[in-house]
Every structure is written in C-alpha cells, then in structure tokens.
Amino acid sequence: MPELPEVETLCRQLRQVILGNQIRDVTIYDAKIAYFPEMIDRTIKDVRRRGKGLEIDLGGPVVHLHLRMSGRLFWQQDHVLPPPPHTRYSIEFAPGRMLCIDPRRFATLDLRDGYEAEKTFVPDLLAGIDLDAVCLQAKGRRLPIKALLLDQRVMPGMGNIYACEILFESSINPWRPTGDVTPAEWRKIVTATADILKTAVTCRGTSISDWRDLFSAKGEYQHQLKVYGQEGKTCPRCHGQIERRKLSGRGTYYCPSCQK
DNA sequence: TCCCATGTTGCTAA
DNA sequence: GTTAGCAACATGGG
Known part of the structure; x- marks a missing residue:
C-alpha cells in the first residue's frame, strides 16, 4: 500500500x-x-x-x-x-x-x-509543486479538495494517508469544493505537502499494518499521524473529536471542528 | 458473516 | 464536460 x-x-x-x-x-x-x-x-x-x-x-x-x-x-x-x-x-x-x-x-x-x-513529464511533489498549475486545475470545480489531491495527474504520488494528514495540517475540510479554496489556503496545502512528505521520507514511510522497506524494516511515520487511523481520538489542535467518513470510496479521517 | 484495507481503472448515470 | 457511485482486480485481517 x-x-x-x-x-x-x-x-x-x-x-x-x-x-x-x-x-x-x-x-x-x-x-x-x-x-x-x-x-x-x-x-x-x-x-x-x-x-x-x-x-x-x-x-x-x-x-x-x-x-x-x-x-x-x-x-x-x-x-x-x-x-x-x-x-x-x-x-x-x-x-x-x-x-x-x-x-x-x-x-x-x-x-x-x-x-x-x-x-511524459511527471511533476515531483518532493521537488515542490507548481502553485499556479494546481490553482488552474482547481478553478471553478466542485470536486471535494481531497479527491483533487488524490488525482495522480495533479498530485502524482499522493495517497490516502498523506492526503488526510496534509488537509488536517492545512485546517481544510476534505469535502470543501476545490474551487472554493483560497490562494492563501493553497499555499498552506503546498507547504504542508512538501513538509509532510519530506518528513515521511526521512521516517522511511508509515508502517500501519504491513509496510516494510527493502530490508524488512518498519517505517516510523505512523508515530506522527495526527488524524489517519485516529477515529474517536481527541484532535491534537482543538480538542474536538476525529471522525472517519467515506469520500469517493476511501476512508477519510478529519476533525470536523477545526477543518473548515 | 461482514467490513475493512496506504491503489487504479473503467463504467454508468445524474 | 463534471461528478458520484460502483464494480472490478484478489486476498487477508479483525
């Protein structure tokens, strides 16, 4: 996974x-x-x-x-x-x-x-995202922001765990229509994406169940997850309660009280 | 038994 | 054209 x-x-x-x-x-x-x-x-x-x-x-x-x-x-x-x-x-x-x-x-x-x-050129999320290009993709669309983040043509490499974590870090609700995300919020998303993915690489990934690296070692990022898999737990930012709901068929973890 | 799963693709229908 | 919802792929775990 x-x-x-x-x-x-x-x-x-x-x-x-x-x-x-x-x-x-x-x-x-x-x-x-x-x-x-x-x-x-x-x-x-x-x-x-x-x-x-x-x-x-x-x-x-x-x-x-x-x-x-x-x-x-x-x-x-x-x-x-x-x-x-x-x-x-x-x-x-x-x-x-x-x-x-x-x-x-x-x-x-x-x-x-x-x-x-x-x-075919494929952008690298670790090298930094082109903010203008993403905003262009987002303009006027009603698609939930999380679904856009998971679109591999827009954010190649993005997956369900990190999309949840990035939206939490940016204080944005996963269901927010993409076109309603402000430029300032996009900057937050871009920054959080680079920060979280780079940290996760340093941790050699997230071992929630069976992920192991090439030499069978576990990753360490699972200790830093703030919302993914944390259903029912207290939000580390606002002390609300983390919820899990489905969004385009995927388990989506978020804090309804501080992700707006 | 049922529901869940870190992914992708393709179909249908509104 | 866009979006939502499903099903498919196939298997194992709780």
Whole structure:
C-alpha cells in the first residue's frame, strides 16, 4: 500500500544495492505477470520514482513497476533461501535478488522503451509543486479538495494517508469544493505537502499494518499521524473529536471542528 | 458473516 | 464536460 514516501524509500534503497549491477535472471511466480527475456544480462543504469511508480533504467529499455495496494519489495541476499509466500517475481543479481511480494496480486511489472518512458513529464511533489498549475486545475470545480489531491495527474504520488494528514495540517475540510479554496489556503496545502512528505521520507514511510522497506524494516511515520487511523481520538489542535467518513470510496479521517 | 484495507481503472448515470 | 457511485482486480485481517 505504498504512497510516495514509501516508494521513495524503496527507490533510494534499491539504488544502493542494484545500481551498476547486471541482471542475471528473472523468475516469474505468478501467471498474471509477463516475462521479458530482454531484461537478462542488462546493467542497471538508474533507478527513479515517478509518482508511486518505480523505473529501473536498463540503458534503453526501462522496467516500470507499481506496487498498488499490497505489493512490497524485498532484498534477499541469500539465494539459497526459498522466496516467501506471495512472491510474484524475482529479479536476480550477483549480490542478491529483488523480490516482489504481493498478496492481493494487483502489482504490475512492465518493460517500456526508454523514449516512451521519458516522453511524459511527471511533476515531483518532493521537488515542490507548481502553485499556479494546481490553482488552474482547481478553478471553478466542485470536486471535494481531497479527491483533487488524490488525482495522480495533479498530485502524482499522493495517497490516502498523506492526503488526510496534509488537509488536517492545512485546517481544510476534505469535502470543501476545490474551487472554493483560497490562494492563501493553497499555499498552506503546498507547504504542508512538501513538509509532510519530506518528513515521511526521512521516517522511511508509515508502517500501519504491513509496510516494510527493502530490508524488512518498519517505517516510523505512523508515530506522527495526527488524524489517519485516529477515529474517536481527541484532535491534537482543538480538542474536538476525529471522525472517519467515506469520500469517493476511501476512508477519510478529519476533525470536523477545526477543518473548515 | 461482514467490513475493512496506504491503489487504479473503467463504467454508468445524474 | 463534471461528478458520484460502483464494480472490478484478489486476498487477508479483525
């Protein structure tokens, strides 16, 4: 269930272990996943994150993977050990192998040509958001602000936990029509987005249930959550009570008394 | 048994 | 065109 900070964590850790290494073999354990023999013997030139997706640049073709709801990556150094349950594929290198473990089987793996992969520009929320571009998207729309934040074309990498946290930090109600958000409030959202996502990257993500990083370590951001998963608890800002309601099908945590 | 889940896509209908 | 609501994908946990 990784969002931007979790994928960024995997991206950085993956760079440490596979950059410059050659793919020795690829094993597919799940018939839903396609096998690309072109990957064999190629050297890893770069590992990048685009939104919640990961790109492994093979110097020409680019492996694109997405973990969706329950996917995780696991670096296994000992080739002799059997892959854990729900392992869907394995990319093998001399020092170890990268396993994708995914109980719900929504994760994807595909091979694209490099030109195709780089053609579309994807903004990076960690590098800062273009306030004017977002305001332009927001103008006149009645869509709830949280739904816009979760729109991957507008905020690539944003996920449900951090959208809840960012709106709380900005004191904005998740149901507020996007077009009614003032420029000053947009500045708050942009600032909170950068602050919260960067902190979460430093914490190596949020381990609420099963998120683990590449080396099976838990993240630490779950200790800093102010509203997500805090239904019934006291609001840390105004002493109201945190509520949980559905917004476009997603559990949405907020404080009705101070998020207006 | 039912409801929940850190994601994405596609359909239908207002 | 926009938005809301669902269902689908598939599995496990409480």
